[in-house]
Amino acid sequence: MKSIIFAAITVAVIVLTQFLDSTGSKKSLPAKENYTIVIHGGAGAISKDMPKVVRDDYLNSLSDALKIGRDILEKGGTAMDAVEKVINYFETDPKFNAGIGAVYTSNGTHELDASIMDGRDLACGAVAGVKHIVHPISLARLVMEKTQHVLLAYDGAEEFAKQMGIKLVPSNYFDTPERYKQWQDFLMKLKSEKHGTVGCVVLDKYGNLAAGTSTGGMSNKMPGRIGDSPLIGDGTYANNKTCAVSCTGWGEKFIRNAVAFNVSALMEFKGMTLKQATDEVIYKILQKNDGGLIAVDKKGNYSTPFNTEGMFRGVATSSGKFEVKIWK
Numbered sequence: 001m002k003s004i005i006f007a008a009i010t011v012a013v014i015v016l017t018q019f020l021d022s023t024g025s026k027k028s029l030p031a032k033e034n035y036t037i038v039i040h041g042g043a044g045a046i047s048k049d050m051p052k053v054v055r056d057d058y059l060n061s062l063s064d065a066l067k068i069g070r071d072i073l074e075k076g077g078t079a080m081d082a083v084e085k086v087i088n089y090f091e092t093d094p095k096f097n098a099g100i101g102a103v104y105t106s107n108g109t110h111e112l113d114a115s116i117m118d119g120r121d122l123a124c125g126a127v128a129g130v131k132h133i134v135h136p137i138s139l140a141r142l143v144m145e146k147t148q149h150v151l152l153a154y155d156g157a158e159e160f161a162k163q164m165g166i167k168l169v170p171s172n173y174f175d176t177p178e179r180y181k182q183w184q185d186f187l188m189k190l191k192s193e194k195h196g197t198v199g200c201v202v203l204d205k206y207g208n209l210a211a212g213t214s215t216g217g218m219s220n221k222m223p224g225r226i227g228d229s230p231l232i233g234d235g236t237y238a239n240n241k242t243c244a245v246s247c248t249g250w251g252e253k254f255i256r257n258a259v260a261f262n263v264s265a266l267m268e269f270k271g272m273t274l275k276q277a278t279d280e281v282i283y284k285i286l287q288k289n290d291g292g293l294i295a296v297d298k299k300g301n302y303s304t305p306f307n308t309e310g311m312f313r314g315v316a317t318s319s320g321k322f323e324v325k326i327w328k
């Protein structure tokens, strides 16, 4: 009898120590096997006449970004790390409207926005209007982890970055000839393609969801304009109960319709599936050419609807799917 009680106590202690660290706080649940990662590089009037070499360049970048996230998840990394590292990649690729390659404001400057959210506990962080930060998504994560606030903007955000030991770069670091031409075309009222925001949503092996979005905003925006991307519930949302969402498109429309939160709310309160909720928002609530989103739910289902001509996007799953696309 004594030995049975002893064995039972030993098992209980082993099980408990699996879930508690030395401080007694809860650790992540043991790894399951499935994960899903979905990325976007912006939605908009992406012409199908794009030269093959340009198209291949975009597809290669999407593949590289996706591999970074997939490898993190494959090795048991967290959804938050995958989101941050994928977006860090895009923030240094000048083809995308995030970090270097950001669009120009009407003053010829750059103002960058980003946000990140952890679906485990609704923890989130965001920055808006930063002008000297190479990786706005990482600063957003620091706002989440090191302050009691959700959103820091302009000088205050950059002052906080300095305190965190982040090196500020001169604002011309973000200049690229392509975006400059796009801005000039816009001023000349020629066709301007307003895409290139980046985002990532993840379900990791622990069943946790996370989402992040980073952007330079809309071309020729007024200085001081803040779009949906740094606003939790508009451009970004994650909740382990429902889904993780990252949006791209005409920010003002996404703010008015609280798009990212609405997807989650339709699932939680109306019992919709991820596909039903994302289709409802993109095709019924928003209008043609407003934009698109990427989303993943707690089971690993994903959805990538857009009502524009195209959306740069990709998906990778633990079952071996690996796909990058631009058009339908």
Ligand code: ASP
Binding pocket: 042, 043, 194, 195, 196, 197, 215, 216, 217, 218, 226, 227, 228, 229, 235, 247, 248, 249, 250, 251, 252
């Ligand atoms: N949603 C972004 C903004 O309005 C732009 C985009 O996604 O293209 O700032």
